[in-house]
Amino acid sequence: MCKSMLHKPTNLFLFIRGRFSVVKRCDHRGTKRTVAVKQVNKKLMRRDRVTQELNLLQRLQHPCIVSLMDTYETPSSYALVLEMADQGRLLDYIVSWGNLTEEKVACYLRNVLEALHYLHNCRIVHLDVKPENLLVAHTASGQPTVKLIDFGDAVQLNSAHYVHPLLGSPEFASPELVLGEPVSLTSDLWSLGVVTYVLLSGASPFLDESAEETCLNICRLDFSFPRDYFQGVSQAARDFVCLLLRTDPGRRPPAGLCLQEPWLQAGLGDGRARAEGSQWCFCRSEPTGVEGGEPASTS
Numbered sequence: 001m002c003k004s005m006l007h008k009p010t011n012l013f014l015f016i017r018g019r020f021s022v023v024k025r026c027d028h029r030g031t032k033r034t035v036a037v038k039q040v041n042k043k044l045m046r047r048d049r050v051t052q053e054l055n056l057l058q059r060l061q062h063p064c065i066v067s068l069m070d071t072y073e074t075p076s077s078y079a080l081v082l083e084m085a086d087q088g089r090l091l092d093y094i095v096s097w098g099n100l101t102e103e104k105v106a107c108y109l110r111n112v113l114e115a116l117h118y119l120h121n122c123r124i125v126h127l128d129v130k131p132e133n134l135l136v137a138h139t140a141s142g143q144p145t146v147k148l149i150d151f152g153d154a155v156q157l158n159s160a161h162y163v164h165p166l167l168g169s170p171e172f173a174s175p176e177l178v179l180g181e182p183v184s185l186t187s188d189l190w191s192l193g194v195v196t197y198v199l200l201s202g203a204s205p206f207l208d209e210s211a212e213e214t215c216l217n218i219c220r221l222d223f224s225f226p227r228d229y230f231q232g233v234s235q236a237a238r239d240f241v242c243l244l245l246r247t248d249p250g251r252r253p254p255a256g257l258c259l260q261e262p263w264l265q266a267g268l269g270d271g272r273a274r275a276e277g278s279q280w281c282f283c284r285s286e287p288t289g290v291e292g293g294e295p296a297s298t299s
Helices: 047-059 090-097 102-121 187-201 211-220 235-244 262-266
Strands: 009-017 021-028 033-041 068-073 077-083 134-138 144-148
Touching: 047 068, 047 077, 090 134, 102 144, 102 187, 102 262, 187 235, 235 262
Parallel strands: none
Antiparallel strands: 009 021, 021 033, 033 077, 068 077, 134 144
8 A cells, every 4th residue: 555645635524434444525636526535543454454455446347336546544544545426325315315115225236236246256255235335326317326335344255165254243244154154255145135124124134132132133034024114015025135035155146146036127026115104213123923024934
């Protein structure tokens, strides 16, 4: 990583706060563009971890993955200058625009799956797919594009026996990650299944009062589709969630096959929108035994 760059960003404003870093919106004097600067605290993350993320980002070029523009270093932090996603985090975007339908959810998910399909073709697994790592940028025509960010946990899988440590909240982590078993490319698809559940309902399927209880719910596949949160959500959308939330990584479809799912292609499922009154509280979804209260056989 270079010590400085020709045109350092100026006028930095806090945009996102993460586990080991902050992301700031700022002006880039050289290009006169608004960019995002990810500042990683040197006291919290080793240089080799940052270098690993940097090396991966330098190789990636995809419209649904935020692009790396430059890097620099200060006495206290490593800095990555990234493309700016002007609409911010996906969940904030959804709340601000309202009227979330299954068609829109499917559109957002297609963007994420396109990013994962590209990554997985490069044998790269992200390992931290969650709503906080999904940003939105508007195209020139004003259409939203969801972009995947934060490759701090991403690795190139050169071995079928790579075990990745569980860092941070386990809410979106796959069973193999929770159990300390070898991860695979489909570990990302489990996480996307949890994201899909959250987008459709506003509730989180496995989240509980403690990390230990959350991990137990994940390993037991303890989730349901409560009526209060899933009224008006199509069976096709629920089936897609169950398709991804399978305990056996080998039974989860790869990203390319997911993109061919009729619900994602049609974007409307059976034509019904998410319930207008659905509560976006991001809480544990308690089993109710109604409206699809038991998931399909996914073990």
